[in-house]
Amino acid sequence: MTSAVSFPAYLALSESGELARRAGLGYAAMRSCTLCPRDCRVNRLRGEKGFCGIGKIAGVASANIHTGEEPPISGTRGSGTIFFTGCNMRCRFCQNWPISQLRHGQPTPPQRLASMMLNLQKRGAHNINLVTPSHVVPQFLAGLAIAARQGLMLPIVYNSNGYEGMEALRLLDGVVDIYMPDIKYSDRDSAARCSCAPDYWDVVRPAIKEMFRQVGNFEIDEEGIGRRGLLIRHLVLPGGLSGSEKIFEFIATELSTEVPVNLMSQYFPADKAVGDPLLGRGITHEEFAEAEKALHRHGLTNGWIQYMN
Ligand code: SF4
Numbered sequence: 584m585t586s587a588v589s590f591p592a593y594l595a596l597s598e599s600g601e602l603a604r605r606a607g608l609g610y611a612a613m614r615s616c617t618l619c620p621r622d623c624r625v626n627r628l629r630g631e632k633g634f635c636g637i638g639k640i641a642g643v644a645s646a647n648i649h650t651g652e653e654p655p656i657s658g659t660r661g662s663g664t665i666f667f668t669g670c671n672m673r674c675r676f677c678q679n680w681p682i683s684q685l686r687h688g689q690p691t692p693p694q695r696l697a698s699m700m701l702n703l704q705k706r707g708a709h710n711i712n713l714v715t716p717s718h719v720v721p722q723f724l725a726g727l728a729i730a731a732r733q734g735l736m737l738p739i740v741y742n743s744n745g746y747e748g749m750e751a752l753r754l755l756d757g758v759v760d761i762y763m764p765d766i767k768y769s770d771r772d773s774a775a776r777c778s779c780a781p782d783y784w785d786v787v788r789p790a791i792k793e794m795f796r797q798v799g800n801f802e803i804d805e806e807g808i809g810r811r812g813l814l815i816r817h818l819v820l821p822g823g824l825s826g827s828e829k830i831f832e833f834i835a836t837e838l839s840t841e842v843p844v845n846l847m848s849q850y851f852p853a854d855k856a857v858g859d860p861l862l863g864r865g866i867t868h869e870e871f872a873e874a875e876k877a878l879h880r881h882g883l884t885n886g887w888i889q890y891m892n
Pocket of ligand 1: 616617618619620621622623624625627632633634635636637670671717718719
């Protein structure tokens with residue numbers, strides 16, 4: 584899994600002016616917002632807000648070096664994570680609910696976003712890791728266009744819930760180096776009940792295929808740091824709500840068994856999941872073992888397994 588890619592692809596788009604053009608297209612889509620599958624059609628340029636609760640200016644809750652991501656993302660010096668305020672899903676168990684749902688954070692215009700990226704680069708981050716960016720793709724592109732002109736050289740990691748609009752993903756073609764989406768559910772009722780997104784399974788499959796088309800298999804450099812490609816996260820939920828088997832089947836048959844999957848066990852009831860009859864408990868060892876068996880059954884052995892304590 585070594586790569587010949589020595590600099591991020593967006594630098595060429597920056598030089599040609601394409602990055603700024605894409606940002607412009609993204610802002611135009613916010614005039615009657617269709618950036619994500621919610622299709623709210625509100626005018627965010629005039630400050631109207633749809634499901635994600637964010638208007639024209641992106642919000643950022645924090646921009647910091649994070650060492651707890653997957654090994655090729657955190658590397659030795661950490662990943663430069665930018666946590667965006669708001670979200671286009673509403674997961675009852677969200678561990679970041681003050682940021683995603685209460686929208687804690689500071690309004691962050693593109694110039695400020697660019698400064699954050701450049702500062703993370705100065706601090707030694709291996710990459711810029713956009714956390715929950717699906718609803719602020721144009722604002723990110725505008726910030727990146729400035730940062731690239733001012734010397735940003737780090738690869739971009741797109742760390743999302745997988746509930747993506749195709750229009751936004753096309754704007755990111757040649758811009759994002761590493762896609763790191765969740766696949767949360769394969770079942771309509773679970774996605775509706777837990778995240779207010781009944782069409783999640785219908786949306787996430789074409790979205791992930793598009794990501795894979797753009798960046799392909801995961802590649803690392805000679806030091807083991809991710810440079811390009813797709814890796815997928817899957818959190819096991821209690822009571823089979825996450826529908827793991829179908830998700831692994833999809834990855835293996837419609838993408839590739841080479842795609843790294845991070846199988847995660849750290850579910851705990853947070854926010855609205857506390858006291859919920861289905862979500863109000865942690866997962867059992869048996870539930871996690873079942874998910875792990877399914878992962879192996881489909882030949883997905885290229886990722887990581889975060890075992891239970
Ligand atoms: S990005 Fe926000 S406003 Fe636009 S469609 Fe999605 S949820 Fe609605």
